[in-house]
Amino acid sequence: MTDHAAIAPSEARTLRSYAYDPRFRGIFFQALTLLIIIVAGWWIFDNTAENLARSGTASGYGFLRGRAGFDIGQALIPYTSDSTYGRAIFVGFLNTVLVAVFGIITATIVGFIIGLGRLSKNWLIARLCTVYVEVFRNIPVLLIIFFWYKGVLDSLPQVRDSIALPFSIFLNNRGLAFPRPIWGDGAWLIPLAIIIGIVATMVVARWARQRQIATGKQFHTVWAGIGLIAGLPVLAFLAAGAPLTFDYPIAGRFNLTGGTRILPEFVALYLALSLYTASFIAEVIRAGIRGVPKGQSEASFALGLQPSHTTRLVIVPQAMRIIIPPLTSQYLNLTKNSSLGVAIGFPELFSTTSTTLNQTGQAVEAISIMLTVYLAISIATSMFMNWFNAKMALVER
Numbered sequence: 001m002t003d004h005a006a007i008a009p010s011e012a013r014t015l016r017s018y019a020y021d022p023r024f025r026g027i028f029f030q031a032l033t034l035l036i037i038i039v040a041g042w043w044i045f046d047n048t049a050e051n052l053a054r055s056g057t058a059s060g061y062g063f064l065r066g067r068a069g070f071d072i073g074q075a076l077i078p079y080t081s082d083s084t085y086g087r088a089i090f091v092g093f094l095n096t097v098l099v100a101v102f103g104i105i106t107a108t109i110v111g112f113i114i115g116l117g118r119l120s121k122n123w124l125i126a127r128l129c130t131v132y133v134e135v136f137r138n139i140p141v142l143l144i145i146f147f148w149y150k151g152v153l154d155s156l157p158q159v160r161d162s163i164a165l166p167f168s169i170f171l172n173n174r175g176l177a178f179p180r181p182i183w184g185d186g187a188w189l190i191p192l193a194i195i196i197g198i199v200a201t202m203v204v205a206r207w208a209r210q211r212q213i214a215t216g217k218q219f220h221t222v223w224a225g226i227g228l229i230a231g232l233p234v235l236a237f238l239a240a241g242a243p244l245t246f247d248y249p250i251a252g253r254f255n256l257t258g259g260t261r262i263l264p265e266f267v268a269l270y271l272a273l274s275l276y277t278a279s280f281i282a283e284v285i286r287a288g289i290r291g292v293p294k295g296q297s298e299a300s301f302a303l304g305l306q307p308s309h310t311t312r313l314v315i316v317p318q319a320m321r322i323i324i325p326p327l328t329s330q331y332l333n334l335t336k337n338s339s340l341g342v343a344i345g346f347p348e349l350f351s352t353t354s355t356t357l358n359q360t361g362q363a364v365e366a367i368s369i370m371l372t373v374y375l376a377i378s379i380a381t382s383m384f385m386n387w388f389n390a391k392m393a394l395v396e397r
Contacts, residue, residue, distance in 0.1 A: 092352030106274035111281025136279035149268035180260040184243030193236035265346035288323035328385040
C-alpha cells in the first residue's frame with residue numbers, strides 16, 4: 001500500500017508535465033485531427049458508395065473513353081462530336097487556361113496603368129481612374145459578362161453584312177474571322193528560336209543585374225530582350241524558307257468558310273474578367289506604392305533622378321513585396337471566375353464537364369475532375385507567384 005501511494009503522486013506529476021508540454025500537446029492534437037479527418041473521409045466514401053450501389057449508378061472513370069456526341073465551338077486541338085468525353089473535358093481545360101492566361105496579362109497591364117493613374121498629379125487622369133475602379137469593382141462580374149456579350153458583341157452586324165477589315169479579316173456577331181496560318185516543313189525551328197531567345201534574355205538580364213550591383217552601371221535589357229525574343233524567330237523563319245501559308249476566310253451569304261475565328265463568347269468573357277479584375281489590381285498597385293516610405297522618393301530626387309526613373313528603379317521594386325501577395329489572390333479569382341463562361345455558352349472546363357455529367361450521370365466523378373483541375377491550376381499559380389515573391393524580396397547586404 002505504501003509503495004502504491006508513493007508511486008501515484010509521481011505518475012500524476014508525469015501526466016501533468018505531459019499535459020503542459022507544448023510539443024506533446026501539438027503532436028496529440030495533430031494526431032487527433034488527422035484521425036477525425038480519416039474517419040470523416042471514410043464515412044463520406046462509404047456512404048457515397050452505398051448510395052450509388054442502391055441507385056444502380058455505375059462508378060469509375062471508364063466513361064471518359066465513351067463518345068461525347070456534342071460539338072464544341074472553340075477548340076485549340078482537333079475535336080469532333082465523335083471524340084471521347086475525356087478529350088472534350090481536355091478541350092474545356094485548354095480554353096480555361098487560355099482565358100486565364102490572356103486575362104491575367106491584360107488585367108495586370110490595365111490594373112498597373114490605372115493604379116498609377118490614381119496617384120497621378122493630373123486631376124482629370126486621377127478622377128477618371130477613380131471612376132473606373134469604383135464602377136467595375138462594384139458591379140457583379142456576371143453582369144459585366146452579359147453587358148459585353150449581349151450589349152456590345154450581339155449588336156454587331158449579321159454574317160451577310162460582315163465588316164470587312166484589312167488582311168481578309170471579317171467582324172460580325174458570330175465573332176472575328178481571320179486567316180488561319182498553315183505551317184510547313186522546318187517550322188519547328190521557330191518555337192525553338194523563341195525558347196532560345198527567352199533563355200538568352202534571362203541570362204542577359206541576370207548579367208546586367210550583377211553588373212549593376214558591382215559597378216553601378218546600367219544595361220538596358222529591354223531592347224536586347226526584344227532583339228533576342230523577336231529577332232531570333234525571324235531569322236529562324238527565313239532560314240527555314242518561310243514555311244508559312246494561309247487559309248483565308250471567304251464571305252458567303254449565310255456563313256464564312258475557311259480561316260479561323262474567335263468566338264464572341266470568348267471575347268466577352270475575356271474582356272469582362274480582365275477589366276473587372278483590373279479594378280482590384282489597380283487598388284493593390286496603389287496600396288503597394290503608398291506603402292513605400294515617402295523618404296525614398298525624396299532621396300531619389302535629391303540624387304537627381306527623374307520622376308520616371310524614381311518610379312521604375314526605386315518605388316516599384318520596393319512596392320512589389322507588398323503587391324505580390326494580394327496580386328496572387330486576384331489571379332486566382334480571375335481563373336476561378338472563368339467558370340462563369342457557362343452562362344454565355346463558352347466551352348470552358350465547367351461547361352464541358354457539366355455537359356458530360358448531364359449525359360453520363362457520373363456526378364461524383366465529373367465533380368471530382370473539376371475540383372482536381374481547378375485545385376491544380378490554383379496551386380500551380382500560387383507556387384509560381386510564391387517563387388516570384390521570393391525573388392523580389394529585399395535582401396539585406
